Structures are given as C-alpha cells and as structure tokens.
Amino acid sequence: MPMLEQNGYRNSATQLGEPVTDEGRCLVELIEARLPEVAAGAADNDRDARFPVEVFEAFGKDGVLGATVPKELGGLGVDRLHDVALGLRNLAKVDASTALALHVQFSRGLTLTYEWQHGTPQAQALAERLLRGMATGERLVCGAVKDHHSAVTTLAPDGNGGWVLSGRKTLVSMAPIATDFVVYAQWRAEHGPVLLTAPVVSREAPGLEVLDDWDGLGMRASGTLDVVFDDCPVAAEDVLMRGPLDAADDAALAGQTVSSITMLGIYAGIAEAARDLAVRHGGKRATASSAAVRTLVAEIDARLFALRATAGTALAEADLLSTVLFGDLAERGRRMMRAFQYAKMIVNELGLKIVNDCLTVVGGSTYVNAHPLSRLYRDIRAGWFMQPYTYPDGVDFLSAQALGIAQHNDYMKVRAAQSPAPR
Secondary structure (H helix, E strand, O other): OOOOOOOOHHHHHOOOOOOOOHHHHHHHHHHHHHHHHHHHHHHHHHHHOOOOHHHHHHHHHHOHHHOOOOHHHOOOOOOOHHHHHHHHHHHHOOOHHHHHHHHHHHHHHHHHHHHHHHOOHHHHHHHHHHHHHHHOOOOOEEEEOOEOOOOOOEEEEOOOOOEEEEEEEEEEOOHHHOOEEEEOEEEEOOOOOEEEEEEEEEOOOOOEEEOOOOOOOOOOOOOOEEEEEEEEEEOHHHEEEEEEOOOOOOOHHHHHHHHHOOHHHHHHHHHHHHHHHHHHHHHOOOOOOOHHHHHHHHHHHHHHHHHHHHHHHHHHHHHHHHOOOOOOHHHHHHHHHHHHHHHHHHHHHHHHHHHHHHHHHHOHHHOOOOOHHHHHHHHHHHHHHOOOOOHHHHHHHHHHHHHOOOOOOOHHHHHHHOOOOOO
C-alpha cells in the first residue's frame, strides 16, 4: 500500500500540541472552557466514585457530546483522530475519569459515522437516527463489549420478526447517563454458525438494568458499570450483523483502531498532569535541588517527549489510512492496528514510569488517596487493561505480525468465541 502524505500534517501532529483542523480547534476550546468546572469536582468524585452528571449536561449544551457527529447531521464534524485525542488529553490533565467517559461518546460518533457513510441501508438509517440525537446531546451511546464472567450475552429471534437480548456486560463506561447501548451478542442461526451481532438497545427497554456496582481502583468517576439484559426486546431494524465468530477478517481492525486509538490522548494527559505537579513541587525547593531529583525531572521530561511523539505519530498514521477505502483492506487494518499497538505499548510503559517518578520527586505525601498524584497513579494503570489490546493480547498481536504467525486478530470475536456457545 503506498505511503500517503498531507502537506504539513505529520509535523503538526507529532507532539499532540495543537489541533490540525478548525473543527478540532473548536472542540478544544469548548472543552477548555469547562475545565475549571471539571477540576472543582474531580477529587470528590474520585473519592465517592460519583459520575460527573452536571459536567456532561454542560457538554450537551455546548455541543461537545456531538463533536464527532458530521456537520450534515448537526454535529461539530470533528473527524481527525488527532484532534479528538488532543481534546481528551486536555480534559484528562484535569480528570481522566471524565475524559474516559467522554471518549465513549466520541468513539461511537466516529464508528457510527462510518456506518452512516458506508453501511447497508439498514445500518445507515440506524446510524443517522443515533447520530442526530447525539448531535443535540439527547442521546449518549455506550459500547457494551465485555461479557460478565457469569453470563454469555445472546440474541435470539422473538418469533414475531424481532429479537430478544439476554446476558450481562461489564466495564461499560458512561453507563449512568447512557440512553442507548451498542451490545455485542452471540446468535446461532438455525443450522448455521454462531454469529456476532450488535443490537442497539434503549435504556428504557423492558428487562434492561444498569447496576450501581463500580468501586474501581482508578477511573473511579467514569461510571464504569455492569448492565444486565433480561429478555430485552430489540426491533429488527436495530440489529447490526458482524459475521461468524470463526471468520477472521483483519479489515475490521481499522474500525477497532478508530474506535479506541484516541484513548492515547487520555494517558498522555495523565502523564503531563503528573509531570506538572512534580515540577511545581521541585521548584519550591532550594535552587540547588538534589542531583537525584534533577535527574528524575530530566528523565520525566525526556519520557514525556517520547510518549507524546509516539502517540502523535500513531494518530497521524491512523488518520491518513482511515480515508483509504480501496486496495488490500485487511493489510490496511493491520497497519492501523500495528501503529496503534506500538504506541499503546510505549504510552503505557512510559506513562507509568513518568507518574511513578513524579511520586518519588514529591515524596511520601503522595501516598494517600487524597493527593492528586495518587489519583493519577491509579488512573494511569487503567491503560494496560484497555482493549484492543490488553498487554498480553498486544504482545501476541505484534509478535505474530513480526514472525508471520497466522492468528485471529478480532478481539471481539475471539473473546466471544472463548465463551460457551449459545444454545
């Protein structure tokens, strides 16, 4: 696949410093206007594991919740992954939990836009309905991917042309205020293979319950809850089919990259916030700081430079390839995911080292939950568990790519296949 370039794009994006589009600049300015409000409640929300409902109500009024919705449908039209990540980075410097929850809405806007532009007529109609609601702030759409260990989420015909959904999903961020859930579920067609489906279920559907069960180590205000589905009715037009579980198609990796790569901005923001706290603390000391402290500060800045450069480069690569809809789409998907996973591994490793060194610079006062660096330390660790991929799965993917080992790379299908098949 030929290398693609856009004049000035790579240089402007590699440090996550400035938006690369006017739409992105608008988003960054809208988020920055709300940062004092976010900061005022961040510590209390973390302590109490309370979701910042008021902040999201304000985001809805500002148009932020429709940032990644196309302008034609009433949104801001932010379509550069770099600009989305930059907005999340600035928000995460104040509160990573809020940034993680907002990422969920942004991610659905990006993926639903693809369905609206390139999906089947049914998918286009469903995506447009959701996107128009997201643009006004009236619809907040969560992805519900991971099955709870106690249940396999399944979809079955209801006998009247519709469907019923049963199961339980875990780690669903932004769930306290979600109006709709895109749920990944298994369906065994009669005399056919097990298929992965994605029904869209309204929060008001009978049998749907959002559990208030989150007590996480970090990202405590992100509203990352379990959702139970007990024979929830789903209309036929609200179900997207994703294909057989055993059908490997690396073209899908492109969409999974677009859906998740902007989270790199969140972890860059956490690392930057920790660095700023440590440097402010170091500046209060005598001019002749200890050699150890000065060495740590230099290493922190060097690692932060590398982290931001890595994240910016991966986002630029994904932005360039996301517009390519011809040629070998499976190789396109692998290229996008490789860039994402290289960056994710580096960002996770360097981010954790940066925050850890910042605790060392500031000292023992950080070893209490109330200290801002304590929250940053707990939040930075969440990146290692985020799909795609978790650290072990990322190692498997990248090593298989390097060594030419064939494997099934679609983590949603692989995880579903590892669960007991529906009857």
